[in-house]
Amino acid sequence: xxxxxxxxxxxxxxxxxxxxxxxxxxxxxxxxxxxxxxxxxxxxxxxxxxxxxxxxxxxxxxxxxxxxxxxxxxxxxxxxxxxxxxxxxxxxxxxxxxxxxxxxxxxxxxxxxxxxxxxxxxxxxxxxxxxxxxxxxxxxxxxxxxxxxxxxxxxxxxxxxxxxxxxxxxxxxxxxxxxxxxxxxxxxxxxxxxxxxxxxxxxxxxxxxxxxxxxxxxxxxxxxxxxxxxxxxxxxxxxxxxxxx
Amino acid sequence: xxxxxxxxxxxxxxxxxxxxxxxxxxxxxxxxxxxxxxxxxxxxxxxxxxxxxxxxxxxxxxxxxxxxxxxxxxxxxxxxxxxxxxxxxxxxxxxxxxxxxxxxxxxxxxxxxxxxxxxxxxxxxxxxxxxxxxxxxxxxxxxxxxxxxxxxxxxxxxxxxxxxxxxxxxxxxxxxxxxxxxxxxxxxxxxxxxxxxxxxxxxxxxxxxxxxxxxxxxxxxxxxxxxxx
Ligand SMILES: Nc1ncnc2c1ncn2[C@@H]1O[C@H](COP(=O)(O)OP(=O)(O)O)[C@@H](O)[C@H]1O
Ligand SMILES: [Mg+2]
Numbered sequence: 001x002x003x004x005x006x007x008x009x010x011x012x013x014x015x016x017x018x019x020x021x022x023x024x025x026x027x028x029x030x031x032x033x034x035x036x037x038x039x040x041x042x043x044x045x046x047x048x049x050x051x052x053x054x055x056x057x058x059x060x061x062x063x064x065x066x067x068x069x070x071x072x073x074x075x076x077x078x079x080x081x082x083x084x085x086x087x088x089x090x091x092x093x094x095x096x097x098x099x100x101x102x103x104x105x106x107x108x109x110x111x112x113x114x115x116x117x118x119x120x121x122x123x124x125x126x127x128x129x130x131x132x133x134x135x136x137x138x139x140x141x142x143x144x145x146x147x148x149x150x151x152x153x154x155x156x157x158x159x160x161x162x163x164x165x166x167x168x169x170x171x172x173x174x175x176x177x178x179x180x181x182x183x184x185x186x187x188x189x190x191x192x193x194x195x196x197x198x199x200x201x202x203x204x205x206x207x208x209x210x211x212x213x214x215x216x217x218x219x220x221x222x223x224x225x226x227x228x229x230x231x232x233x234x235x236x237x238x239x240x241x242x243x244x245x
Numbered sequence: 246x247x248x249x250x251x252x253x254x255x256x257x258x259x260x261x262x263x264x265x266x267x268x269x270x271x272x273x274x275x276x277x278x279x280x281x282x283x284x285x286x287x288x289x290x291x292x293x294x295x296x297x298x299x300x301x302x303x304x305x306x307x308x309x310x311x312x313x314x315x316x317x318x319x320x321x322x323x324x325x326x327x328x329x330x331x332x333x334x335x336x337x338x339x340x341x342x343x344x345x346x347x348x349x350x351x352x353x354x355x356x357x358x359x360x361x362x363x364x365x366x367x368x369x370x371x372x373x374x375x376x377x378x379x380x381x382x383x384x385x386x387x388x389x390x391x392x393x394x395x396x397x398x399x400x401x402x403x404x405x406x407x408x409x410x411x412x413x414x415x416x417x418x419x420x421x422x423x424x425x426x427x428x429x430x431x432x433x434x435x436x437x438x439x440x441x442x443x444x445x446x447x448x449x450x451x452x453x454x455x456x457x458x459x460x461x462x463x464x465x466x467x468x469x470x471x472x473x474x
Contacts, residue, residue: 053378053379054378055375055378074383074384078382078383079381080381081378081379081381082380082381083381084379086376086379088372088376088379090372092373092375092376094373094391094395095395095472096394096395098472105390106380106381106382109382109386109390110380110381110382110386138471138472138473140472140473141474154380155379158380158381
C-alpha cells in the first residue's frame with residue numbers, strides 16, 4: 001500500500017549567504033506515510049520544510065512530486081503549493097476573515113470553487129477539527145489550540161496530497177497541545193501523507209512510520225520509531241534523545 | 246455701566262455681521278468641500294497607484310515614484326500650485342483654475358497617502374504572505390485578498406489625519422483665485438473692514454467640516470475593528 005513515492009528530494013542544499021544550513025538532503029516520502037523530523041534547534045528542520053514548499057529558495061537540488069520535477073517558475077510553484085498543505089508554528093490565520101472564510105479562502109481564490117460549495121466543505125472540515133461553532137467568529141477570539149486547528153482545516157481545504165507541519169504545537173500552552181496532536185493523529189489514521197517537525201517525542205514515536213534525525217543540515221539517522229528511540233546508532237542522536245526525555 | 250453697554254453694542258454688531266454674512270459663505274464653503282473631497286479621492290487613488298508601482302520592485306518605476314514623493318515632500322504646496330497654474334501652461338499644459346487646484350492638491354496628498362499605504366503594507370507580518378503562498382495563491386491574489394485589506398485598516402487613522410490636512414490645504418487654492426472659503430473671507434473682510442466676525446465664520450465652517458470628517462472616520466475605525474477582541 002505504501003509503495004508509491006509521492007515526494008522525492010534530491011541533494012537539497014540551502015545556504016543563507018555564507019551559512020550553509022542544508023548540506024545535501026535526500027529523502028523519499030511515500031503515499032500515506034507519516035514522517036517526523038527531529039533535531040536540535042538550528043539544525044535546519046524549518047528550512048527543510050520551507051525549501052520543499054519554495055518558501056525559501058533552495059541553493060541546489062531537485063524536488064520531484066509524483067514523479068515530476070517541480071520547476072521554480074511562479075506558475076509551477078503555485079500549482080505545487082496548492083497540493084502541499086502547510087501548517088506553521090504561529091498559525092498565520094488571516095485576522096480580517098472569519099474562521100469559515102479563512103478555511104474557504106484557498107478553494108475560492110486559488111481553485112475558483114463555487115462559494116456555496118466551498119462553504120459547505122469548509123464547514124465539514126471545521127466539524128472534523130471540532131470548531132463548527134466558531135465558524136463565524138474571527139481568529140482573534142480563539143485560543144492558540146483552536147487557531148492551530150483552524151490552520152489545519154484551512155490547509156486541508158485545498159485537498160492536499162501531502163501536509164507539512166512545522167512545530168505545530170510549539171507555540172501553544174501545554175494544556176492545548178493535546179487537542180492539536182489529536183487532530184493530526186486522526187489525519188494519520190485517515191491516511192494523509194505528512195511531514196512533521198516536532199519536539200513532542202512521545203507523539204512522534206506513536207504517529208510516525210519513519211523518523212528523521214537532522215543534524216547540522218544533514219540526515220544523521222533515519223529509521224522507524226523503534227530504530228530511533230530504542231536502538232539509536234548516531235552518537236549525536238543518542239545524546240539528543242537523552243537530553244530531551 | 247457705560248463699559249457694559251458698549252460691550253453689548255459690540256456683541257450685537259458682531260452677531261449681526263455673522264448672521265448677515267454666514268449664508269453668503271455657502272457657495273465658497275461648497276467649493277472648499279468640492280476641492281477637498283475630489284482631491285482626497287484622487288489623492289487616495291494616486292497613493293494606491295504609486296504604492297502598487299513601488300511594490301513591483303522594478304528599478305525605473307521605483308526611481309520615478311521616489312522622485313515624485315521627494316519633490317512633493319521637499320517643496321511647499323503653495324509653490325506646487327503656482328507651478329501647475331502658472332508654470333505648466335508655458336510648456337503647453339493648461340488647465341482651468343479648478344482643475345489646476347484639484348490636480349495640485351491631489352498630487353500633493355497622493356504622495357503622503359502613498360507613504361501611509363507603504364508603511365501599513367510593510368507593517369503586515371510576513372507570515373500572512375507565507376500563509377497565502379502556502380495555499381498556492383499568486384502574488385497578486387495575496388496582495389488583493391490578504392495584504393491590502395489589513396493594510397487599509399491599519400492606515401485609516403493616518404489617512405484620516407491626511408484628509409483633515411487636505412481640507413485645510415484646500416485654502417491655498419485661493420492663491421490661484423479660486424473662490425473658496427478663505428478667499429471669500431478675505432473679500433468680505435475688505436468689504437466690511439471688520440475682520441473678526443468674518444474670520445470667525447470661516448473658522449466655524451472649517452471646524453464643522455473637520456469635526457464631521459473626524460466623526461465619520463471614528464465610526465469607520467470602529468466598524469473595521471469588529472475582528473478584534
Ligand atoms: N532567513 C534566514 N536568514 C539567515 N539565516 C537563517 C534564516 N532562516 C534560518 N536561518 C539559519 O539557518 C539555521 C537553521 O534554521 P532553522 O531551519 O530555522 O532551524 P530549526 O528549525 O531546525 O530550528 C539557523 O542557524 C538559522 O539561524
Ligand atoms: Mg524551526
